[in-house]
Amino acid sequence: MAKADGIFSKLRGKIGGVVFYVVDGKTYVRQHNDEPKIGEPSPIQQLYRNKFSMASHFLRPMKIPIEFGFQAFRKGMRTGMNAAMGYTTKNAFYGGGIDPLQLLPDKVKISLGPLTRAKNAQVSWADDEHVRFSWENNNGEGSARHSDKVMLVLYNAEDQRVEYVLEGSFRSTGQQEVKVLGGKGHEGKLHAYISFHHHSRRYKTRSFSDSQYLGMV
Known part of the structure; x- marks a missing residue:
């Protein structure tokens, strides 16, 4: 695989024995092999x-x-x-x-990183339409900051429906509710995940904690 520059950066698709791809606005090229694989897989x-x-x-x-x-x-x-x-x-x-x-x-992980994870995180139904995530404010433990933001995911794998909050409450807030479309029709079927992240204005990067699985709700 190589990065395409100049006039090649405008190309898309297969040309001869190579294929041009675009990822995040940048064009890459790799060799294409038309020969079919022979034999059964091991x-x-x-x-x-x-x-x-x-x-x-x-x-x-x-x-x-x-x-x-x-x-x-x-x-x-x-x-x-x-x-x-x-x-x-x-x-x-x-x-x-x-x-x-x-x-x-x-x-399964929805995030990976060195940031300190949530402490004593729990999840439960708050009412017929909302699921509440809660956690302890562990600011000062490891790399945890009070201004870290929470990311939450609720996933019904049977229906392949997902509810999520990417930039939620601060770590110091201790809780966040997520509205579930269809409400308690999904009760007992939602896989719950939580993680924290922190954005560095100085370095323009975002660090994450390893996500945690909180069970089904």
């Missing part, structure tokens, strides 16, 4: 394909919060979703041999 290859397919199906509806939470891992043609897919296929599966292959939602 057991290891098939296991990876199965993991990739299951991970893609689970993560795709959460693309917006995942791209936000994995923004530090973007590089060239590598997107936040690419990074999340790689993490999920390596860390969020069980089985695949004697036991059936299973994706484990509690091992």
Whole structure:
């Protein structure tokens, strides 16, 4: 893979034996191979394909919060979703041999980073339309600041519906409610995730905590 400059930066699609891609306004080029693959995949290859397919199906509806939470891992043609897919296929599966292959939602991450995580985070229904997340203000522990902002995700994997807040309350606030379209029709089906992030005006970067899975609500 290479970055295309000059007149090549205006090209799109396949030309001869190369393909031009655009990611974040930049054009990249890589070689295209028209030769079909021969033979059946090995057991290891098939296991990876199965993991990739299951991970893609689970993560795709959460693309917006995942791209936000994995923004530090973007590089060239590598997107936040690419990074999340790689993490999920390596860390969020069980089985695949004697036991059936299973994706484990509690091992999935919607963000990764060095920021101090939420302390004693909990989630519950506040009323028929809102879910409340709460946590302790652990300002001063590790890298935690009172001005860190919370990111929240509620995900019904059965219906592939997602509710999220990217830049919510401050860490010092201790709680945030999320409105759920359809309300308690989703009760008991929503996977809940929480993480914090901090924006540095000086360096124009945003650091995240590893997200935490709070169970289903």
